[in-house]
Amino acid sequence: MQLVPYSRGEERFFYTLAALGGLVTLIGLASALYMEIHGHAVTGMNNQIVWGLPHVFAIFLIVAASGVLNVASIGSVFGKVLYKSRAPLSGLLCLAMLAGGLTVLMLDLGRPDRIIVAATHYNFSSVFAWNVFLYSGMFSIVAVYLWTLMERRMNAYSKPAGFAAFIWRLILTTGTGSIFGFLVARQAYQSAILAPMFIIMSFAWGLAAFMVVQKAMFAWNGLTLHPALRNRMKNLLGIFVAATLYFVAVYHLTNLYFAKQVAFERFILVDGGIFPALFWGGWFLVGTVLPLAILYTPGLLAMRGAVMVASILVILGAFCQLYVFIIGGQAFPLEIFPGLAAASSFGDGMVGQYSPSLPEFLLGLGGIGIAFTITTIGVRVFHFLPQDDLAKLEAAGHVLE
Amino acid sequence: MSETSSSRRRFVGASVAGLGIAVAPGIHLIAAQGPAEPAGASNAKRWGLLVDASKCASGCDACVKACATENGINETVADARQGSQWIRKIDLQDKRTGRQLSLPMMCQHCANPPCVDVCPTGASMKRADGIVLVDRHVCIGCRYCMMACPYKARSFVHQPLTEQNPEVPRGLGCVESCTFCVQRVDRGQTPACVEACPEGAMVFGDLKDPNSAISRRLAQVATTQVRADLGLDTGVRYQGL
Numbered sequence: 001m002q003l004v005p006y007s008r009g010e011e012r013f014f015y016t017l018a019a020l021g022g023l024v025t026l027i028g029l030a031s032a033l034y035m036e037i038h039g040h041a042v043t044g045m046n047n048q049i050v051w052g053l054p055h056v057f058a059i060f061l062i063v064a065a066s067g068v069l070n071v072a073s074i075g076s077v078f079g080k081v082l083y084k085s086r087a088p089l090s091g092l093l094c095l096a097m098l099a100g101g102l103t104v105l106m107l108d109l110g111r112p113d114r115i116i117v118a119a120t121h122y123n124f125s126s127v128f129a130w131n132v133f134l135y136s137g138m139f140s141i142v143a144v145y146l147w148t149l150m151e152r153r154m155n156a157y158s159k160p161a162g163f164a165a166f167i168w169r170l171i172l173t174t175g176t177g178s179i180f181g182f183l184v185a186r187q188a189y190q191s192a193i194l195a196p197m198f199i200i201m202s203f204a205w206g207l208a209a210f211m212v213v214q215k216a217m218f219a220w221n222g223l224t225l226h227p228a229l230r231n232r233m234k235n236l237l238g239i240f241v242a243a244t245l246y247f248v249a250v251y252h253l254t255n256l257y258f259a260k261q262v263a264f265e266r267f268i269l270v271d272g273g274i275f276p277a278l279f280w281g282g283w284f285l286v287g288t289v290l291p292l293a294i295l296y297t298p299g300l301l302a303m304r305g306a307v308m309v310a311s312i313l314v315i316l317g318a319f320c321q322l323y324v325f326i327i328g329g330q331a332f333p334l335e336i337f338p339g340l341a342a343a344s345s346f347g348d349g350m351v352g353q354y355s356p357s358l359p360e361f362l363l364g365l366g367g368i369g370i371a372f373t374i375t376t377i378g379v380r381v382f383h384f385l386p387q388d389d390l391a392k393l394e395a396a397g398h399v400l401e
Numbered sequence: 402m403s404e405t406s407s408s409r410r411r412f413v414g415a416s417v418a419g420l421g422i423a424v425a426p427g428i429h430l431i432a433a434q435g436p437a438e439p440a441g442a443s444n445a446k447r448w449g450l451l452v453d454a455s456k457c458a459s460g461c462d463a464c465v466k467a468c469a470t471e472n473g474i475n476e477t478v479a480d481a482r483q484g485s486q487w488i489r490k491i492d493l494q495d496k497r498t499g500r501q502l503s504l505p506m507m508c509q510h511c512a513n514p515p516c517v518d519v520c521p522t523g524a525s526m527k528r529a530d531g532i533v534l535v536d537r538h539v540c541i542g543c544r545y546c547m548m549a550c551p552y553k554a555r556s557f558v559h560q561p562l563t564e565q566n567p568e569v570p571r572g573l574g575c576v577e578s579c580t581f582c583v584q585r586v587d588r589g590q591t592p593a594c595v596e597a598c599p600e601g602a603m604v605f606g607d608l609k610d611p612n613s614a615i616s617r618r619l620a621q622v623a624t625t626q627v628r629a630d631l632g633l634d635t636g637v638r639y640q641g642l
Contacts, residue, residue, distance in 0.1 A: 039573050041560040046482035050544040050557060110542015110557060110574025118541050121522040128521035128545050184515050184631055185551030334553050336506070336627060337493055337642075344491040344506070346553065347482060 010220075014380055021373030028366010031359040032107035040110065043360045048352035049330045054108040056322045057364030059176065060205065061101030061371060062135070063198060064318070066173045067206020069094040069142065069165060076145075076162025081396040082229055082388075086214070087162070089384040091146040093213060093375060094169075094206075095139065100371035102135055104364055127178045134172040141165045150382065173199045180329075187264040188329025193254070197247040201318070204240035208314035211237065213375060215308045217385055226388060234307045238295040241314055245288050248321075260338070267332045268324060272351070275328035278320040287317010327354055441587060447512075447531040448581055448636060449608035450595070451615050451624060452504055455641030456602035459492050459503035467597030468507075471582055473566030478559065485556035485571075487579045488594055502641065505594065505603075507579035508533055508554040509627060510636030516546035516555065525576075531608075531636050532581050542574040551628050554578050581605075581636075608636065 006014060035042060045052040071090035075083035083090075106112055122129045145165045148158040177198030180189040211233065218225055225233075252269065255261040268275050291310040294300045301307075331352040336342065342349035378384065468488045469475060478484040488507040494500070510533045516525045517533065524539035525546050535546075547555045555578040558571060565571055568584040582592035590596075595603040606615035624638040 036574075039560040040557065041479065041483055046480065046559070047484075047486070047547070047556050048482060048553070050547045110544070110576070111540065114539075114541045117539055118522055121524075121539055123517075123520050123523040125518045126521045126545070128519065128543065132521065179545075182519070183549050185628065186548065330548070334551070336552055337491075339496060340493040341496055342491050342493055344489050345481070346486045346489045348489075348491050348506075348553070353482070 013220075014376070017376050018373060018380075021369050021376055024369030025366050025373055026369075028104075028363050028369055029107070031362040031366065032112070034359050035108075035363065036112060042357060044355045044357045045360070046352075046354070048347045049327060049354040051326055051330065052354060053323075053327075053356040053360045054104050054364050054367075055326055056319060057367050058101045058104040058108070059326065060318055060322055061097045061104070061367050063173060063176055063202045064205040064209050064315075065094045065097035065101060066138075066169045066176075066199075067202030067204065068097060068210050069169050070203050070206055071210050072145070072149075072162060073166040073169070076159055077166045081393055082232060085388060086210075086386045087158075088146060088149050088382065089214070089217075089379070089386060090210060091142050091149065091165075092378045092382070092384055093210060093371075094142050095146075096371040096374035096378065097209070098135065098138060098142075099374060100367035100369070103370055104367035107363060107366075108360075127175060127182050131172075131175045131179065134168070134175045138165075138168055138172050141168050169202075170199060173202045180325075185334065186329060187261060187332055187335065188268075188325070191251065191254070193247065193251050197244075197251060200240065200243045200247050201321075204237065204244045204314055205318045207233070207237050207240055208311040208318075211307060211311040212315070214386060215305075215311075217379060221385060226390065229388060229393075230307060234295050234301070234310070237307075237311065237314070238292060241288055241291055241295075248283075260335075264332050267351070268328050272328060272331070275324050275331070279324045279328075282320025283317045283324065286313050287320060291317070330354075442528040442530040442532070444529040445609065447608040448510070448586060449531070449606065449615055450510075450581070450592070450637045451604040451618055451640060452637065453600075453602045453604075453640040454502050454504040456600040457490075457503050457505065458600065459490075459501070461503075461599065462490055463597045463599055464488055464505050464594035464603070465490060467593040468579070468582075471566070471585070471593035472569045472580075473564070473571065475564065476560065476562055483557075483559040485558060485577060487556065487577070504639060504642070506552060506554070506627075507594075507637070508581075509552050509633070510579075510581060512634035512636070513632065515549040515551065515633070519545045519549040521545065528583075532583055532586070533578070534580055534583065535576055535578065537570050537572050537575055537577075540575040542576065544576060546576055550578075551631055551633070 043052060069090055071083050072087035072094075074080045075085075075087045106115060109115075109118075118132065122132070124130075141161070141164055145158070145161040148154040148161045174195040177195035181191055181194040183189040214225070252265060255265045266272075268279060270276055291313045294306050294310040294313075331354065333342075333347070333349050333351060336348065465486075465488050472487060474485050474487060476484070488505050490503060491506050492501065492503050510531055512531065514525070514527055514533050517527055519525075521543060522539050522541055524536045524541070525533070526536060527533050542557065544557055547553075547557060555576050557576050558573050561573045562571055569580075571577055582590075582594075585592060591605040595605045604615045604618055606613035608616060608619075610616055611620075618640075619638065622640055624640050625642040626633075626635045626638060627642075
């Protein structure tokens, strides 16, 4: 494929970005190697908080990867012209984020060297094992979908391929939510609402990530998104953020109604230290209220970069939400003897303590580095800049002022 | 054929060959493993343990020490929360009445173990005689079983280990838990903790044999399964809880 020639300055900037992404990736891989040699003793994870910061990064990337494909689905499956031109970028971002997330998840294993064991031994009652199939299937389906979009002779098949990707993605995020939903004994999880909640969270996080990348690409090319198009996309982001708020509210309200769950809710929402702070200050205020205010207040929306800021806030809120959900859910003491106060040398009856260490943070960041590098190179090699044909959009019923 | 296309073909060919060389030994090893040798476990038995909490003294950790000696859990850890505990003593107090009791907690060897359900590779497994184990060679260290266990009975090995008991392989990056001292059970002995308890508070035996000491006791006294509401049908039962 012919590369579009860059100017000298652009070329230099591209290589700087690719090198930066590569460096972050390398640092992440080096951290994983350090953890492999010394064991998880060099992380903040322990026998109570068994999943830590790498899982926050990995699950964000995997869930957002599924959601970012929503943009393509709206185009291919629901026939919206505005989104059709964005489908290739959406597919690329999906693959990039999935690769980043899965790499982090794999490198955090106690025995990442046994990846071949994970690929050859399956226990089909395990949600994790289902996810191994769902993730690898997602790669294949999205790759085929991208092919149908980019190869003119295959264009006719883009609709069924897009439909397959759409269905697969819904099942995939159901699988991710079910990793937690199927845990029988933890107060924080064991809820059927987690699967649809993860799906709606994926819509919001994925679209936010898409908006950030799209904005960066448009800025690179000296373009601006048509205000009417920006309006449509920001409204969709607002709806997804509000829908996430609805699901999280229902999850907590249900818990609050059950007497046996009240102590857990009190911990997460009121007196659990960092967790209520991140829940209310991070997810609720920064990740939900502020973006909604920006997206729906004309005065704020008119400010330069408003949608970009709202998207970044949604992503920050997502990290806070996952930290509370994953770490907070484990920190709350497991209730082995209901009605009895327990004490032991193994942290029974006590809130689990967790201080993330630098290597695990860098491993998580390495996942972002992988996604960033793949996206940067992918966008350079392929023609993924969304091209809006305004005449076509108007013909499709969009009112462009 | 253009020069670029031919060099690309050579590159792709070399990459595929390299990948094959890298992966083939692993596939060969897996293929060479063959079927697992039967460990001698039979589903005619189901091993179980009865703990009389009314006899268990707070502050006594003879069972914990015996377990550590038998299974080679002797490493020193910088952060105690990262250390392995196959069996631990829990002190309990009724929040309303103030009644106190102490008991040992370990893998409950469930008939329907959540750890086995969630394990992606099948490393967590239940033997035919009901003993729940982790296959050290198949565990990838994902810790999903630790998330699933309602008893916090599993530990993850956070650091490299030395001086292991050859009969009880343990390993960095793997999950482990009480095995009912399977190596002793297979020799016809009882678990180390049972033997070490100075109060004789633990009875080990075959739950399927109506004449075993444990079955006779279970038929005579009221016993409890911890978190019986989960329906896991535990192999460990408690008296006086």
